[in-house]
Amino acid sequence: MSETKIIERDPLYVVSPSTVSENTKRAGKLIVWSAFLLMVIIGTVQSLYSLEKINFGFSNWRPLLYSYILWAIAIGYSRVLIYGERGKRNLFIFPAVMFIISIVIFPMLFGLYISFTDWNLSSVDGRKFNGVDNFVQMMTDPYYWNALKNMIYYVLAVLVEFAIAFLLALLLNSQIKGRKFFRIAFLIPLMLSPVAVSWMVGKSMLEQRFGPVANLGRWLGWETPTFFSSPEIARLTMMCMDAWTFIPLMIIMLLAGLQALPKEVLEAAKVDGANKWTMFKNIIFPIMLPVSLTTLVIRIIFKLKLADIIIIVTAGGPGGATDSVTSFIVREYRDRSNVGYGTLLSFVYLILIIIFMTILIRFVNRWLQRAA
């Protein structure tokens, strides 16, 4: 199964007699074009209707969607007609590709357009193209920059989560009884909906008058255990709540890595008299490096989407101290229902994420190559 041997040939390769007659090919093309034509007709009618040029049409754009789906199916079917066996192979990835293009690429292009407009959903004026105004507004929006700064803190918190998760994974991997019980118990926070966590932890356990955590704080000598009034503590609280939910994910991924460690190497090190710490530092940690970095990257991806608990528990407060970019954009949209500006903010965020992830992954790859 060396990859160099077969570059052009499919891994699963069988000579198949694929002779497709000219007629079938023509039929395939005909199907695609007629479906396409139908879509164009429906689209044109509907646009004319919505521009009030003609007085017949559909009550919404859904028929266009149906004809689009029909067209997509026609393309898939015609692949098989035109290319025979090769077309059937294309059919494996075709639905997923079409699906993503339809639901991501189209809305993204549309979003790119509306991010340059001033569009208030509740106003009757509709959208107005306003060029770079949104961008200028963003540059001077202290709350957006503040939210971005918060994201940096939130992402850095991943390192602490990682350390805790690694420790717990190591303990779970050692000779203990009842491992299954501990594994299930550790897994449970991940199962809980962020909405439920927001209430269970954020609203009830951290309640400052009679929440159990506040009571514990008082018992430990903290005079006024308030978790959401000072910016730093509020941010720390949100970090802890998010960590609580996602540490299980890291534990499981790291545990999988630990269980796949080569036993012989560990035995050999033990025979050589290495103590626990040197074994960890010189053997376990280096071998675990790829798994660790994957875990970190995955966790950071989830962290960058952080929003639910912030929206529900603090709504970004106090004074934007706990805002993540997502929660800020949602507030921006809810308060002013300005779709254009909100979309621009989210696109800028996406670009920043792409830059950050590209650098991160490149850095990770280089590190792995040097370690190997």
Add this chain to the structure above:
Amino acid sequence: MNNNLGEKILIYGILLFWTFICLFPIYWTATTSFKTAASVTQGLLIPWVDFEPAWKGWKNLGLSPDTIFTESNPREEFFARFFNTALISSSASALAVILGSFAAYGLSRFNYKFGFMRNPDISFFFLSQLILPPVVLALPVLVLYRELDLLDTHIGMILIYTLTVLPIVIWIMRDQFNAVPIELEEAALVDGASVWISFFKIVFPIVLPGLASAFILCLILCWNEYFLAALITSTDAKTMPVMVASQISSQSIKWWNMAAISLALCFPLILVAIFLERYIVKGMAAGAIKG
């Protein structure tokens, strides 16, 4: 020996401490749902010792023993939302597993070429959807759905949820398919079966456990999703997280209510965690080992 014992105590101590941290919020919520107002404000902890449990939270939800057979609007509302969540998340997961496993199989077995895009590029195209934050899609999709009359419909929710979990399925399943020896299918193809027949008859049964893991992971993510549901749904297709979130602001004083409803939201997945832990772990581990 002494040293060993100390180490054991330390290990179990840390593990038990973390177990406590993981489980206490659930314990707290469960007991709170049986508290009366007075026991809530005193922050009492242990039922029957500190306070006498009452069916307070569950009564409001229409799920306590004396209300379960009577008419109850909150209960109907709750089950409608429960049903929505179950329908949307399971359909979305099923759709994602179908689309995703086809794509993963194709990528692991055939070399594709679409313009400049070859297999690694196509894989990257799929997986890169994972880093797309929902907020980027949310507003354009919101506007688009309004035009297509898909706002607050089940099908609209299913489509967008499928999208959010599709990359995860492809990621898990690509490995599962790579682990299946190609010779099995080659034998079938030589015998004259088409690629699709060999996929369903031979490969599909082998990767079924992997599919189950992927499905369960998707189900968990969709079940708990709040952000998109809050934007897209309003009445018909409203899911449980949205309902609970709206009650957090309106009913925050009635702790017993909120406790009961939060617990009801989490309960199905806690059961999943207990009984299907193996599959969940397997799915996540598949992601980790790849590197």
